[in-house]
Amino acid sequence: MKIVLFRRGDADSEAGVKPWPALVQAMGDHFAALEAEGRVYAGEGLKPSSQAVRVTFKDGKAVVTDGPFAEAREVIAGISLIDMPDMDTAAEWLKQWPIEDAHGNAEIEIRDLGCPGGLPGFGDPAAPGEGRRYAVMLLSTEAAEADFVPPKEVLAKMADANRRGQDAGHLLAGEGLKSSRSGKRVKFTGGKPQVIDGPFAEVKELVAGFWIVRAASIAGAIAWAEGYPFPGKEWATVEIRQLYEPEELFGP
Amino acid sequence: MEAPRIIAALVRVLRDVGTAEELAQDALVAALEQWPRDGVPDKPGAWLMTTARNRAIDRIRHRVLVEKKHEAISHDLDDVYDEQEARMFAALDDDIGDDLLRLVFTACHPVLSPEAQVALTLRLLGGLSTDEIARAFLLPEATIAQRIVRAKRALADPAVVYEVPRGEDLQARLAAVLRVVYLVFNEGYAATAGGDWMRPALCDEALRLGRVLAGLMPLESEVHGLVALMELQASRASARTAADGTPILLLEQDRSRWDRLLIQRGLAALATAERLGGAAGPYALQAALAACHARAARPEDTDWNRIHALYQVLLRQTPSPVIELNRAVALSMAQGPAAALEVVDRLKDDPALSGYHLLPSVRGDLLSKLGRHDEAAAEFHRAAAMTRNDRERDLLNERATAAEKLIARPGTGQGSE
Numbered sequence: 020m021k022i023v024l025f026r027r028g029d030a031d032s033e034a035g036v037k038p039w040p041a042l043v044q045a046m047g048d049h050f051a052a053l054e055a056e057g058r059v060y061a062g063e064g065l066k067p068s069s070q071a072v073r074v075t076f077k078d079g080k081a082v083v084t085d086g087p088f089a090e091a092r093e094v095i096a097g098i099s100l101i102d103m104p105d106m107d108t109a110a111e112w113l114k115q116w117p118i119e120d121a122h123g124n125a126e127i128e129i130r131d132l133g134c135p136g137g138l139p140g141f142g143d144p145a146a147p148g149e150g151r152r153y154a155v156m157l158l159s160t161e162a163a164e165a166d167f168v169p170p171k172e173v174l175a176k177m178a179d180a181n182r183r184g185q186d187a188g189h190l191l192a193g194e195g196l197k198s199s200r201s202g203k204r205v206k207f208t209g210g211k212p213q214v215i216d217g218p219f220a221e222v223k224e225l226v227a228g229f230w231i232v233r234a235a236s237i238a239g240a241i242a243w244a245e246g247y248p249f250p251g252k253e254w255a256t257v258e259i260r261q262l263y264e265p266e267e268l269f270g271p
Numbered sequence: 272m273e274a275p276r277i278i279a280a281l282v283r284v285l286r287d288v289g290t291a292e293e294l295a296q297d298a299l300v301a302a303l304e305q306w307p308r309d310g311v312p313d314k315p316g317a318w319l320m321t322t323a324r325n326r327a328i329d330r331i332r333h334r335v336l337v338e339k340k341h342e343a344i345s346h347d348l349d350d351v352y353d354e355q356e357a358r359m360f361a362a363l364d365d366d367i368g369d370d371l372l373r374l375v376f377t378a379c380h381p382v383l384s385p386e387a388q389v390a391l392t393l394r395l396l397g398g399l400s401t402d403e404i405a406r407a408f409l410l411p412e413a414t415i416a417q418r419i420v421r422a423k424r425a426l427a428d429p430a431v432v433y434e435v436p437r438g439e440d441l442q443a444r445l446a447a448v449l450r451v452v453y454l455v456f457n458e459g460y461a462a463t464a465g466g467d468w469m470r471p472a473l474c475d476e477a478l479r480l481g482r483v484l485a486g487l488m489p490l491e492s493e494v495h496g497l498v499a500l501m502e503l504q505a506s507r508a509s510a511r512t513a514a515d516g517t518p519i520l521l522l523e524q525d526r527s528r529w530d531r532l533l534i535q536r537g538l539a540a541l542a543t544a545e546r547l548g549g550a551a552g553p554y555a556l557q558a559a560l561a562a563c564h565a566r567a568a569r570p571e572d573t574d575w576n577r578i579h580a581l582y583q584v585l586l587r588q589t590p591s592p593v594i595e596l597n598r599a600v601a602l603s604m605a606q607g608p609a610a611a612l613e614v615v616d617r618l619k620d621d622p623a624l625s626g627y628h629l630l631p632s633v634r635g636d637l638l639s640k641l642g643r644h645d646e647a648a649a650e651f652h653r654a655a656a657m658t659r660n661d662r663e664r665d666l667l668n669e670r671a672t673a674a675e676k677l678i679a680r681p682g683t684g685q686g687s688e
Contacts, residue, residue: 047324048317054324055316057276062283145283265284269328270335 020131021060021140022109023194025226026097027126028068033091035067037268045117053112058102061144061192063231064263065154068094071260072237073158074244076252081245088258092126093224095260098144098154100194106131106203113205114212123210130202130217134195134228135166136174136250141181142192144231144262152191152262153232153240157249159225164198164218169250176248184232189243193230237261274299277320281327290330297420298323301427326427336371337398372435372487379448382431387422388451390415396483397476407473408458445488449497449554452480456501460508474505485540492548495540496555502537503561506530517662522570534565556585575605592621600633608640628657632667639674648674 038046053059065071068086075082088094103109109129116125132140144152169177184190202217219225230247234240240259249255274295281291298319312318378391393399393407401419405412425431436444459473481498488494510528513519541562544555560581567573582598595618603611615634624630635650651671655664 043328044325047328048321051317051320051324052314054280055276055314055320057279059280143283145286147286265286265331266335269284269331 020103020105021100022103022106023130023132023196024097024099024101024109024113025095025128025130026099026120027128028091028094028096029121029124029126030091031121032064032096033067033069033087033094038064042117042119043269045119049115049117053101060100060102062097062099063144063152063154064097064268065095065260066263068258068260071258072241073256073258074241075256076249077254081241083241086258089224093221095156095226098229100132100144103129106201110203110205110214114214116205116207116212118207118210121207124207126204126206128199128202128204128219130199130226131197132194133197135163135168135197136177136195138174138178138181138195140192140194142185142190142231144192146191148188148191148233150233150235150239152264153234153237154229154260154262155232155240155244155247156229156258156260157227158256158258159199159222159227160251160254161222162251163227164200164222164225166198166200167251173248173250177250180247184230184243189233189239191231191233193228195228196226199225231262276316277323280320281323284324284327285330291327293420294323294326294330295319297326297423297427300420300424304424333374333395336374337395371483375448375484375487376435376444377426379444379451380426380431381444381447382425383422385451385454387418387425388447389454390418391422392451392480393455393476394419396480399476445491445493448484449493452477452484453497453501453554455480456504460504471508474501474508477501478505490547492544493552493554495544495547496552496558499537499540499544499558500554500561502533502540503558503565506533506537506565521564526568529565537565538562551584551588553585553588556581556588560585573604575601579605592618592623593627596624596627596630596633599637603637603640608637612637612641626657628654628663628667630654631657635667635670635674639670644674644677648672648678 050059050062068088071086071088073084073086073088075084101109103112106129113127113129116127118125134140144154181190181193199217199219202219204215204217204219206213206215232240232243234243237259244257244259249257277295277298278288278291281294282288285291285294301322302315302319306312306315374395375392378395379388383391389408390404393404394401399407401416402412405415408415435441455473456477459471459475459477478498478501481494481501485491485494485498506529507521507524509530510524510526511519537558541555541558544552544558548555560578563574563578563581579598579601582594582601586594586598595614599611599614599618602614612634615630615637618624618630619634631650631654635647635654638644638647638650648671651667651674655667655671658664658667
């Protein structure tokens with residue numbers, strides 16, 4: 020089954036520190052077997068939250084706030100999409116995560132994909148095109164954590180917006196997430212991993228769904244978000260973070 | 272089979288299917304070479320993936336280097352001929368320069384054949400496509416593609432170390448780099464007017480590479496020497512060929528068509544080479560020779576004594592009958608035909624020059640100046656028979672005829688009817 024992997028932030032990632040060669044090597048090695056089996060669908064790094072924005076929708080109005088927003092570990096620094104037979108196997112695989120990452124204190128969250136309303140995930144975040152790429156993450160709420168199913172009209176609007184965005188070429192991918200109840204976290208402390216089962220109490224740290232859009236600048240991504248029919252938009256917040264391009268991550 | 276999955280994973284990072292395919296292929300080739308030697312790994316798929324991915328990351332690094340930093344550096348280099356500035360550059364903790372230098376020395380690594388070094392240099396440093404390189408060297412694209420593939424494979428050997436060489440090693444490796452650059456220049460320089468535009472563009476490419484190298488290694492005399500040589504030679508490009516494409520000898524060229532800017536830069540580069548190392552290396556010496564001609568506004572103004580002295584120095588380094596012959600020509604201009612004839616007579620029986628038409632041609636010229644017209648005519652006939660160039664043959668036949676006319680008049684060989 021396809022699951023999403025969120026690599027939580029740390030001081031380095033929030034400072035914009037790029038992965039150093041040994042870490043790049045170790046990560047590559049860790050993912051290599053999976054990639055060789057075609058079980059890695061995506062792997063993206065997110066730029067520091069100081070460069071990001073949050074858009075809060077309230078009473079039909081959108082308020083844009085600049086980052087940084089939270090403690091480093093509350094921020095998501097990387098998103099991967101991988102295929103695993105089940106969450107337990109995924110957690111075991113995560114225990115072998117390179118200990119170089121976050122200097123032995125990495126935290127990785129894995130969540131089941133699947134929009135509670137049944138809308139399918141789609142696309143490829145690395146699809147080529149002009150301009151920059153942004154992750155638009157819908158922050159979770161109590162309702163979302165209860166696997167609340169949005170009304171049919173909302174789902175229909177979302178399906179329609181997804182299709183139109185893909186056709187136009189600026190919407191690269193999108194995935195809905197199940198609540199953190201079926202999720203897990205693997206937290207490394209001094210290089211030693213510990214598996215923690217969901218649900219996770221700090222709802223404001225959680226993501227309910229994410230989209231990957233292409234835009235010339237963050238203004239374009241904000242405009243897209245303002246026009247998108249997010250479920251529960253009366254009180255929704257999205258976080259918009261630019262994705263690293265490979266040249267930025269691996270280049271000198 | 273793993274290949275499509277590896278390619279797909281690489282495309283995600285490289286955003287380019289062609290390159291992804293190429294690197295996946297390279298990984299498979301590496302496996303075919305290493306696994307029989309080292310044993311098949313426990314997870315062959317993961318091994319292939321890791322190998323391919325490492326190359327992909329290297330490729331990205333090189334891509335960024337060549338595209339972004341390269342432009343910045345070569346723009347800054349337009350006049351790095353001030354030694355003060357050169358020392359400052361050297362002292363800078365310039366890791367951009369280091370990476371680029373490493374790239375240069377990698378492309379010219381001794382494990383590669385000279386042809387492979389040239390192809391890889393043009394590809395990695397010049398950013399030329401396989402097609403462009405092929406057209407420049409008048410070879411099939413597949414040949415160049417294979418050269419580059421094999422070169423990459425050879426470089427992928429773990430025994431190959433990627434770093435800028437030091438000390439004695441540096442001098443030897445630098446010589447290879449300079450040789451490659453000059454090879455590229457000559458390939459373009461030899462291509463006369465007409466034909467593919469790519470060939471003359473090679474001169475520009477070689478010049479650019481030379482200047483970048485001079486900026487990266489500003490204290491190396493021979494690098495400046497090579498740049499000087501290329502600039503001085505390139506300065507004559509517009510005067511070298513007649514409208515119909517036939518080559519014009521240097522002493523007969525219209526000097527108003529010589530590029531003054533290139534001459535200025537070439538002389539400045541030569542001065543830098545001299546300040547740094549006495550300009551005693553082969554490139555600097557050849558540049559000094561070219562400079563003698565460049566400084567003369569008219570052929571009559573040429574400092575032949577200096578040219579002769581330079582040939583003597585050059586001969587001590589690279590003894591060669593052809594260079595000795597050139598020295599004789601310079602000697603005849605500086606001291607008269609008799610002294611020069613002595614030198615040429617000693618070369619007469621050198622087997623290395625047996626098919627070289629310029630030997631009898633020069634000898635004929637000297638004999639003619641000494642009034643020995645019967646011998647001169649015989650030499651011109653001999654030379655005409657040796658040359659494959661129609662225009663040259665005509666010229667030599669004309670000189671033979673002219674000499675014979677002078678034999679027919681007995682005595683001093685002067686006067687006419």
